[in-house]
Amino acid sequence: MSEHQHVELVADRTVDRLVRVALFAALLGVLSYVAFPYPLSPAPVTLQVLGVFLAGIFLGPIWGAIAVVVYLVAGAIGLPVFSMGQSGIGVLLSERVGFLVSFPIAAAMTGAIVHGGRSLVDPTTVSTLRLVLGMTLATGVIYLLGLIGFMIVLSMGPVEAFVVAGLVFLPAEVAKMAGAIAIVRSARLPRSLIDR
Amino acid sequence: MSVAYRPGETVFHRLDPRTKLWCQVAIVAAAYAYTDPLPLVGLTIAVLVALSVLDLSPWRILATMRPVIVLLTIATVVAGVRIGSPWFSLADASETGIAAYRVLLVIVVGFVYVHTTPTRASQAALQWLVPGRIGRGLAVSVGLVGRFLPRFQTTARRIRDAMAIRGGDRMSLHRRIAVFGIVVLAAAVRDADRTSVAMRTRCLSWNPTLPSLSFGRLDYLAIVLGLGLCFLAIRSLL
Structure with a gap:
């Protein structure tokens, strides 16, 4: 007797959403791998936070946060998406735990402020002030949770943690914000990214 | 590596x-x-x-x-x-x-x-850990990330090389980030759009054949x- 299995197809709109989520999760992985030499830091600076900003700006608070969660899960199970192409639960639970855990919250915060709620607007029409506000608050959350994680995991005081993991990296975040605004304002982005 | x-x-x-x-x-x-x-x-x-x-x-x-x-x-x-x-x-x-x-x-x-x-064994474990459509959606998304990642990395490498040849290293940090980000994002979106069309044409199902x-x-x-x-x-x- 032959076995029959009921096949449940995924709706076209859901396919689009899953692909968009995976696109930003993979993009975040690529941006985490790309390192620019940075004179203030002995370690190169990656564009990981730029990926978090872009996920919130282009996908909105909910799907932006989901894309970042997919990124974290992909990294935890072994895809080389974390900083400098690393992966594994160990990296997720290392001194970076606070930074990584803050990313979905930061993407949701950026998305909520840029889009002014859950319904999405065309991000290219959003004012620069709103974009800057969204990314600044998101950066605040990233560094707040990131430094708390750093302090707990490495048994450090708040000042020492800020010196090692905050002070030298904060100016680079400003450059990433400026980069994100230039990306949003670019006429070279495909319309499919904005049209829904 | x-x-x-x-x-x-x-x-x-x-x-x-x-x-x-x-x-x-x-x-x-x-x-x-x-x-x-x-x-x-x-x-x-x-x-x-x-x-x-x-x-x-x-x-x-x-x-x-x-x-x-x-x-x-x-x-x-x-x-x-x-x-x-x-x-x-x-x-x-x-x-x-x-x-x-x-x-x-x-x-x-x-x-x-x-x-x-x-990765496929991890995807199956994910589906076991997170039941229902959320788990299946998560497994599908992670699978897509695994598919996109090497392609996007190749694109990113090509763009960085092209920027270096054209003197991109002399640009300010935020300008370099912007140029790189725009080209990578545009290429990634076009790639993802093609994948989306292909997946819809082939009728993606919620019943994947994971190990x-x-x-x-x-x-x-x-x-x-x-x-x-x-x-x-x-x-x-x-």
């Missing part, structure tokens, strides 16, 4: 991915619960044995972790620095140094999983070991 999956027949390859995930969580919990150097010596020996079984050189592993090691070394030194006499506290520096060493061990424990578990998972005798042994570690971790907190 980071640690990646390599097929093999070792004891770690034979374990079910769910067991390996559980054991990782248990080991990490125990490592963070016990802050004395002695348990860390035990974990170090266990990690070295695991690397030896997997034929992975500890030096090669350390080389892949160079940026993390630099950061943790700076953290250790900064933790010891005092403004005023005696200028440096060895006790504070050693406390952070031990914690930093523990972080390195925890990261390597994660590498053992990555080195011995194919079937099953527990063996070795898995039960590892689960009990993990339970023991979790018990010790909880006991140390009480």
Whole structure:
């Protein structure tokens, strides 16, 4: 007797959403791998936070946060998406735990402020002030949770943690914000990214 | 180059991915619960044995972790620095140094999983861990990330090379980020749009054919070991 299995197809709109989520999760992985030499830091600076900003700006608070969660899960199970192409639960639970855990919250915060709620607007029409506000608050959350994680995991005081993991990296975040605004304002982005 | 999956027949390859995930969580919990150097010596020996079984050189592993090691070394030194006499506290520096060493061990424990578990087996474990459509959606998305990642990385490398040839290194940091980000994002979106059309045409289903998972005798042994570690971790907190 032959076995029959009921096949449940995924709706076209859901396919689009899953692909968009995976696109930003993979993009975040690529941006985490790309390192620019940075004179203030002995370690190169990656564009990981730029990926978090872009996920919130282009996908909105909910799907932006989901894309970042997919990124974290992909990294935890072994895809080389974390900083400098690393992966594994160990990296997720290392001194970076606070930074990584803050990313979905930061993407949701950026998305909520840029889009002014859950319904999405065309991000290219959003004012620069709103974009800057969204990314600044998101950066605040990233560094707040990131430094708390750093302090707990490495048994450090708040000042020492800020010196090692905050002070030298904060100016680079400003450059990433400026980069994100230039990306949003670019006429070279495909319309499919904005049209829904 | 980071640690990646390599097929093999070792004891770690034979374990079910769910067991390996559980054991990782248990080991990490125990490592963070016990802050004395002695348990860390035990974990170090266990990690070295695991690397030896997997034929992975500890030096090669350390080389892949160079940026993390630099950061943790700076953290250790900064933790010891005092403004005023005696200028440096060895006790504070050693406390952070031990914690930093523990972080390195925890990261390597994660590498053992990555080195011995194919992504599809992890996807199946994910679907088991997160039931329903959320789990299936998560597994599909992670699969797509695995498909996109090498393509996007190739695109990113090509763009960086092109920028370097055209004198992009002389641009300001934010200008470089913007140019690079625009070109990478545009290429990635076009790639994703093509994938989306192909997936809709081929009728993506919620019933993926992921590898079937099953527990063996070795898995039960590892689960009990993990339970023991979790018990010790909880006991140390009480």
